Amino acid sequence: MNYRHAFHAGNFADLVKHGTLILLLDALTADAAPLTVVDTHAGAGGYDLDGELARRTGEAAQGVFRLMAADDAPAAFDGLKAAVRRGNPGGGVRFYPGSPSLIATALRKGDRYVACELRDDDVALLAQTLAPFHGATAVQTDGFAMAGREAGKGGQLFVLIDPPFERGDDYARIAETMAQVLLLDPHACIAVWLPLKDLETFDAFLRSVEPACPDLLVAEARLKPLTDPMKMNGCAMVIANAPAGLDAGLTSVCAWVADRLGDAGGKAEVWRTGP
Ligand SMILES: C[S@@+](CC[C@H](N)C(=O)[O-])C[C@H]1O[C@@H](n2cnc3c(N)ncnc32)[C@H](O)[C@@H]1O
Numbered sequence: 634m635n636y637r638h639a640f641h642a643g644n645f646a647d648l649v650k651h652g653t654l655i656l657l658l659d660a661l662t663a664d665a666a667p668l669t670v671v672d673t674h675a676g677a678g679g680y681d682l683d684g685e686l687a688r689r690t691g692e693a694a695q696g697v698f699r700l701m702a703a704d705d706a707p708a709a710f711d712g713l714k715a716a717v718r719r720g721n722p723g724g725g726v727r728f729y730p731g732s733p734s735l736i737a738t739a740l741r742k743g744d745r746y747v748a749c750e751l752r753d754d755d756v757a758l759l760a761q762t763l764a765p766f767h768g769a770t771a772v773q774t775d776g777f778a779m780a781g782r783e784a785g786k787g788g789q790l791f792v793l794i795d796p797p798f799e800r801g802d803d804y805a806r807i808a809e810t811m812a813q814v815l816l817l818d819p820h821a822c823i824a825v826w827l828p829l830k831d832l833e834t835f836d837a838f839l840r841s842v843e844p845a846c847p848d849l850l851v852a853e854a855r856l857k858p859l860t861d862p863m864k865m866n867g868c869a870m871v872i873a874n875a876p877a878g879l880d881a882g883l884t885s886v887c888a889w890v891a892d893r894l895g896d897a898g899g900k901a902e903v904w905r906t907g908p
Pocket residue numbers: 634636637638650673674675676677678730731732733749750751752755774775776777795796797
């Protein structure tokens with residue numbers, strides 16, 4: 634495993650993923666039922682954008698730095714902007730929250746968060762990030778398997794799937810995991826982050842998931858036309874059992890990212906699969 638999220642923290646794809654994540658957490662925690670969150674690929678928990686790894690790529694310059702400086706960001710980004718400000722009490726944008734910080738902060742009394750990470754270095758950082766949060770646990774284990782183990786235990790279940798896509802079987806394992814979780818808990822909300830490289834790969838993934846989840850909410854932010862399959866031309870969130878009322882927020886998140894961070898061929902679209 635070579636992937637380290639520190640190289641990419643706070644980039645445009647994180648804005649789409651984390652903007653969506655906060656909208657989902659707001660909706661799920663509005664329901665009184667206790668919530669279990671499984672973060673199958675949690676990473677380090679939070680990131681120092683002034684650190685060596687983040688500075689080597691500079692991806693946050695076309696991501697969270699632009700968002701925090703913008704005066705035209707939609708209200709759907711308010712939660713993420715507030716989280717960034719909380720992480721930088723002295724001002725500036727040095728520390729960026731990963732999905733674990735965002736999820737752990739949203740937990741209510743009685744909610745649980747299982748954050749899975751395989752790498753020794755990142756799981757150690759993850760454990761540090763989560764130490765102050767009651768109900769949140771860092772586990773060094775395969776997140777796909779953990780999602781299946783947590784399904785069907787009662788209460789609300791939310792699974793975030795955010796693999797590095799450095800293995801050839803990541804798409805197949807996502808589809809298998811979604812099917813397994815939904816078999817055990819047909820109401821589980823599952824949100825998957827995907828890179829958009831070419832349409833064929835994305836369509837094939839949606840078709841592979843369709844038998845188990847015929848009704849998906851799909852939010853796409855394309856920075857450019859999907860003509861070069863070797864590049865990440867955009868990204869998407871694909872959500873099973875999305876809570877009601879999410880579409881407008883997702884549309885404004887994706888539209889801002891595509892318009893402000895993409896080129897002239899960029900576009901955003903939020904749509905549903907199924908009949
Ligand atoms: C894209 S990063 C996660 C970023 C994180 N979700 C966030 O938004 O802050 C993917 C992480 O998954 C870890 N990983 C890869 N395969 C895994 C697996 N099967 N189970 C758990 N973690 C895995 C990688 O080491 C990497 O840290």
